[in-house]
Amino acid sequence: MAEGQFEQIAGEEVMSARQIADYLNKSRAYIYKILKQDQSFPDGFSLTPTGKRFWKKKEVETWIRQKMNGTSH
Numbered sequence: 001m002a003e004g005q006f007e008q009i010a011g012e013e014v015m016s017a018r019q020i021a022d023y024l025n026k027s028r029a030y031i032y033k034i035l036k037q038d039q040s041f042p043d044g045f046s047l048t049p050t051g052k053r054f055w056k057k058k059e060v061e062t063w064i065r066q067k068m069n070g071t072s073h
Contacts, residue, residue: 006019006057007054009047009054012056012057012058013056013057013058014054014055014056014057015054015055015056015057015060016052016053016054017031017032017035017053020055020060023060024064040063040066041063042055042056042059042060042062042063043055
């Protein structure tokens with residue numbers, strides 16, 4: 001995914017579960033599995049109680065770097 005293709009909310013680039021899956025070249029099912037099993041994965045947010053969830057891109061990238069280096073929160 002090219003830079004600049006992410007939505008922005010309050011000046012922050014955000015990613016949907018689908019975008020995270022594309023970014024990691026994994027399925028959405030794999031991402032939802034990570035969300036349930038990996039406590040170090042960043043917390044997402046929704047603007048409404050039943051709305052689409054987003055994750056801050058910089059927090060997802062930090063999580064990826066930590067995994068690559070064998071560390072976590």
